[in-house]
Amino acid sequence: MTEHFDGQDAWAAALRAHGRRVTKQRLAVLAAVERHPHSPAESILAAARTELPELTAQSVYVVLGDLTDLHMLRRFEPPHSPALYETRVGDNHHHAICISCGRVEDVDCAVGHAPCLTPHWNPDAKPMTIQIADVMYQGICQECQQAQQLPPHSPSQEKEK
Amino acid sequence: MTEHFDGQDAWAAALRAHGRRVTKQRLAVLAAVERHPHSPAESILAAARTELPELTAQSVYVVLGDLTDLHMLRRFEPPHSPALYETRVGDNHHHAICISCGRVEDVDCAVGHAPCLTPHWNPDAKPMTIQIADVMYQGICQECQQAQQLPPHSPSQEKEK
DNA sequence: CACTTATTATTAATAACTCACAATAAGGCT
DNA sequence: AGCCTTATTGTGAGTTATTAATAATAAGTG
Known part of the structure; x- marks a missing residue:
């Protein structure tokens, strides 16, 4: 062992x-x-x-x-x-969450490293020293998308909030 | 009136x-x-x-x-x-939060519009249809930064937690 | 102005944590 | 290997932010 x-x-x-x-x-x-x-x-x-x-x-x-x-x-x-x-x-990866089923996927940073760490400040804002940038993508995953497009034929998969 | x-x-x-x-x-x-x-x-x-x-x-x-x-x-x-x-x-603006005092500042989107809406998916991930990208910058605002750098001389501004 | 039904108030309940302190056990020491 | 100090965990209660279930109210329509 x-x-x-x-x-x-x-x-x-x-x-x-x-x-x-x-x-x-x-x-x-x-x-x-x-x-x-x-x-x-x-x-x-x-x-x-x-x-x-x-x-x-x-x-x-x-x-x-x-x-x-x-x-x-x-x-x-x-x-x-x-x-x-x-x-x-x-690594500073981000996350994508399906607003329908809640599934979470990792998303690698577009820029490669310390990506979105350079915000564009408004003229009147006091800039902060940014340590991390958490990017949260929200959308609908493929499965949920398909499930929604089906007309309410299959009465099984109801999903009222 | x-x-x-x-x-x-x-x-x-x-x-x-x-x-x-x-x-x-x-x-x-x-x-x-x-x-x-x-x-x-x-x-x-x-x-x-x-x-x-x-x-x-x-x-x-x-x-x-x-x-x-x-x-x-x-x-x-x-x-x-x-x-x-x-x-x-x-408008899809983002937010910067001071992790010390909690202050929130608006941050306009770097790209101008629908900025970060194009995540780079991992090869094995099932891409989602992204609707919004919430970017949350976390850092320390100027005031808190100064307050921290002062050696504990001024016993007034304590701030534990 | 009366009436229908969307809104709001009241009350209770829940989810996700946090706190205070007692019980336990890691890791250093002999 | 066993002992001891103190970090860590367990126990039990408490908090905060939010939701749920109805009853009371009032917007907007005729």
Whole structure:
């Protein structure tokens, strides 16, 4: 068995590098986020519990918040949705959310790096020092688009808000 | 007096155009949002109550939600903040938020119109039909930057959290 | 002016987190 | 290997922002 620590060790090392203790809770949360990118705290709890059943929701919130502050996780908050987490940090990619089904896709930055980091300020605005530019594309994914175009023939897929 | 309906009438007309009745509550909310752009529901309630004291919070939520659906208002949700509303719709401008003091500035779109509406999809991603691209710049405004650089000499301006 | 029904007010409920403190266990030390 | 300090987690309650369910009200129509 020289395989079961693919990510385990990497996460453990990263935690130590940030001065954090390596606990099974943190490892379970990190693994869960890695397996389920773009997931809310509740789903991460559920996923992490498959390998650590006694984990509590509050611990997940604490761990997610702390790891996000350390930039080991990235957090973003789509409209009308709880906060979502992912392990892809460092690269500044963006997100596209389907306003119909909520699906989230990663979108690489158009410019390649630090892309939209140069806003055009209004004359009267006091410019800020921009650290990150979160771009949130909102649209309709192909599947939802097709589903909507079908005339209300199939009475199965109703979807009133 | 030919001045007091500057916006009143315009809002009333817009409401009728959208098939909505013209109520003092809606007018009060619209006026409040216009006077206080980038404000959360609670502040809008407070502002609107100066001219309509019996207005309730729930009405504000209902009105804001409805007017947002009609695109008479625009809503955006900065991280760690309740939803904010503004009357600038149609133009696709963006927002810069100071992560220290929470101040929000409008940022006009770099490209002029429909700017970032062309994401670069990953090869394996299913492209969505993008409708809006919300760009959220996060940084530190000049004032907060100065306040932070001062060594803790002035014990007045503490600001934890 | 009366009437119909969209709006608003009232009240209660929910979702997503946060807080305070007690219980537990990582990692250093011997 | 076992002990000890203190970071981390668990327990339980509390908060904030928002939505839901009806009853009361009032816009706009005839």
